[in-house]
């Protein structure tokens with residue numbers, strides 16, 4: 001699916017224009033559907049000046065906020081892991097305590113790391129390579 005940043009709706013995969021507002025996705029298309037960069041004034045292939053209007057970029061703030069949240073998540077998780085290892089050594093080896101509750105906590109931490117690794121690194125969804133037949 002392709003996401004339109006103007007009307008915030010989805011169009012079918014491979015769509016050249018938004019189904020709802022008619023904007024193109026991150027490129028400007030001439031009437032013959034040649035693809036041009038979003039700041040092009042004239043079609044590079046046929047010289048047409050009738051280029052489509054692309055939907056606006058997603059705001060920089062969005063990327064900033066998401067990368068900040070990710071950095072926060074990673075540092076918190078790293079801190080928790082270090083604290084966990086220290087506590088594990090203390091409880092299991094020094095105090096000869098029960099290892100099972102510690103293992104459960106370790107398992108949960110592992111799941112959090114797994115969630116991070118499988119975190120979808122989006123951001124390049126708008127520039128899928130599609131060939132246009134002439």
Ligand SMILES: [Zn+2]
Nearest residue numbers: 004007018021
């Ligand atoms: Zn739209």
Ligand SMILES: [Zn+2]
Nearest residue numbers: 030034043046
């Ligand atoms: Zn053209």
